[in-house]
Amino acid sequence: MKNRVGIGWGVAMLVALAGLVLWSVTPALEKPDYAHLKRQIEDFIKTRPGVTFGIFFKDLISGQTFGINEDRPMPAASTTKLPVVLYLNTLAAQGKLDMAERVAYRAETDYSGQGGILQNTAREGDTYSLRALANLAVTISDNTATRMLLRRLGRDNVAAFMRELGGTTVYPFSGANLTTARDMGRYVEATLDFAREHPVLGSRLLDDLAHSIYHVGLPGRLPPDIMVPHKEGEIGGVADDVGVVLSRRPYILCVLSQGVGDVDAAFADIARISRLIYDFQERLAAPGGQSPASRSPR
Numbered sequence: 001m002k003n004r005v006g007i008g009w010g011v012a013m014l015v016a017l018a019g020l021v022l023w024s025v026t027p028a029l030e031k032p033d034y035a036h037l038k039r040q041i042e043d044f045i046k047t048r049p050g051v052t053f054g055i056f057f058k059d060l061i062s063g064q065t066f067g068i069n070e071d072r073p074m075p076a077a078s079t080t081k082l083p084v085v086l087y088l089n090t091l092a093a094q095g096k097l098d099m100a101e102r103v104a105y106r107a108e109t110d111y112s113g114q115g116g117i118l119q120n121t122a123r124e125g126d127t128y129s130l131r132a133l134a135n136l137a138v139t140i141s142d143n144t145a146t147r148m149l150l151r152r153l154g155r156d157n158v159a160a161f162m163r164e165l166g167g168t169t170v171y172p173f174s175g176a177n178l179t180t181a182r183d184m185g186r187y188v189e190a191t192l193d194f195a196r197e198h199p200v201l202g203s204r205l206l207d208d209l210a211h212s213i214y215h216v217g218l219p220g221r222l223p224p225d226i227m228v229p230h231k232e233g234e235i236g237g238v239a240d241d242v243g244v245v246l247s248r249r250p251y252i253l254c255v256l257s258q259g260v261g262d263v264d265a266a267f268a269d270i271a272r273i274s275r276l277i278y279d280f281q282e283r284l285a286a287p288g289g290q291s292p293a294s295r296s297p298r
Contacts, residue, residue: 032059034066037280041273042068048269054256056181057277058189061249067182073169074256076179077233078115078141079240082209083187084149085134086194087161089205091153092130093198099134102127103148110151116142138208138231165190184242184254191229192244192252205229209243216264217241218253220271222278232267239266245278248285253277 034057045053045068055068091097105122113119116136118128122144128136133149136142150158162170166186171178191209195202209229218241219228230243242254255273260266 031062032064032284034059034064034280037277038066038068040276044269044273044276050259050261051266051269052258054181054254054258055273056185056252056254058185058252059249059281060192060244060251065185070182070185071168071180073178073180074258075235075238075240076177076184076256077235077238077240078143078146079184079231079233079242079254079256080177080179081137081141081146081233082184082191082231082242083162083165083167084146084153084158085138085205085208086187086191087153087158088130088134088149089194089198089201090161093194093201097130099129099131101130103130103133103152105144105148106151110144110147112143112147114143116140116144118142118144118148134205135208138205139212141212141214141232162187179256181242181254181256184240184256185252188242188244188252188254216267217255217270218243218245218274220267221275222247226278234263234267237261239263239270241267241270241274245274245281247278247281249281251277251281 041055052072052074053068054070054072054074056065056070057067058065088097092099105118105124105126105128107124110122111119117140118136128145128148130149130152133145136145137149159170162183167179167183169178169180169183191205195206206229209231210227212230212232214232217232217239218230219226222228222245227246228243229246230241233240237260238258239260240256244250244252253274255270257266257270
């Protein structure tokens, strides 16, 4: 098992990071027409009456974007854990904190009975490294670990960081925890930028995001060898997933949904939307590939 973990983290993440560097310097020579793909997604959404979707897409080769309700504030659920751990890693890269620093559990402020393992195992005064808390917050969406991180980092500091990244709907972790699909796209792209600039910390962060136990949204219908660093979130009537698909033609995809009756079915819908986009991108990545709208009529 040790060798498998080493190979998975050491090789797969180095390949992904090399790809990120290559994509970042690739000239944007082509401008695909995404109108047809957007219509496909809109047609699918129409089959889900009562559900509101917020969608943001960005092709990392051309920089082309499109969205559907991408600026509509919607419940963020656990997707906001992404900017929390990105802020933590940013401070570590700046030498302002050490990932080995240990934080003591305080039941009065940190306990959360809404998911994770620390709610059942942490005892008053137990200490956990910032690195371990970040891993738990991402890979199993541990809410107690997230509360401990927020206490250490400062909720207002995290919110300010989100605004610095371009976030416009920032009400994190108290009151209305809202975001938009476009804002989440900004945080995903900032994570990729961080990984390029800080390969060691960035590769660990991407690796955590790619190996969450919740893996049914964006990657749900994709080939198993496609790396998808992402963060899912769910609360009553809400299913969200935001991340990057590191395929032959990589792209950012953020899907928020509200008003869902069955959360499992909602994540299956996110997986269907993700597959529509993946298939479209694969056609573009093929030799001589063109978007359907740009093909010459026969």
